[in-house]
Amino acid sequence: MRTGEAKAMATQQETKATGIGAVEVPGRDNQMNCADFQRDLPLIIDSGGSEEQEEHLRTCAVCRDLVNDLRYIADQAKLLVPMLEPSPKVWDGIEEKLKLEGLIKPAQARRTP
């Protein structure tokens, strides 16, 4: 088997094994592939990667879309605000328990008559 055929087969096998849509770019044999990049992605996505990783990101549309999606999700999550209010029974329960434990001072005690 010729060298070129062997490399092509290896790439196909890698893609199948990882489920990652590796993009084959002629003449980039020595550069980082998608599997390598995505293996390291959990560690670099929020902090930035090496020069080689950043170069892969610039040239690989699949990984770039992935990173953009993940950053978009993180950005949207930061915008979530506390919307819901607990039911009144939550406070009733707190009040009841503190009363039972004798932890609360009656409010009237500190007030002037």
Place this chain on the structure above:
Amino acid sequence: MAVFKPVSEGILHVIQSASSITPRLLENLNGDSKRPQLTTPRKMMTSGMPEFEAIERAQQGDGECFEALYSMHKRRVYSLCLRMTGNTAEAEDLTQEAFLQLYRKIATFRGESAFSTWLHRLAVNVVLMHLRKKGLPEVSLQETMEPTEEDGPKKDFGAHDQVLAGSIDRVNLERAIESLPPGYRIIFVLHDVEGYEHNEIAEMMGCSIGNSKSQLHKARMKLRDLLKVTRAERAGARK
């Protein structure tokens, strides 16, 4: 007889969600447009009582001030509990437990961090303790950093015209978070929603920083899939 008088009848008039209050609204609520506008939106806005004073009085056992603190912080604590558990009843129980612990421990608050930060951390610990008792897997300590086939991006979702940008609304994101596996959900909520750093999460969860990063990544990947399915379903329904 109720231990606390309703806040509306007491000396305090607590404004909930102070961070969203505009200066104009403050004027109206204060009932005096000549009063200097308050410029610290995260402080409790009361009739002449800033948050630190309410804390001090609650530390001395003042129930009314404690109720005011509850009113101020209940939404954030409840939201945290709800997002971490995905269950309304559990979230309410945990909110109650968090504020009970707050009352018992408030005397130990020394102001070294913001009160909201301190309370929030207390609430997180309450939830994590509860989950440990339930035996739910928070983070598998055996988790490796190696991606599995399931974690990889799906080819179907890799095309340019299918990126998520601009397609997420709050409701869909909340639903997707709720449907995450518990271990992923907790890490995602703590890091991406609540803003904790990986080193803080690792300390709270008793795992490594790398493990926290790995779980967060898997949570985001799972959310990506869920949100794309949701979007595809919505698009199908429109046809």
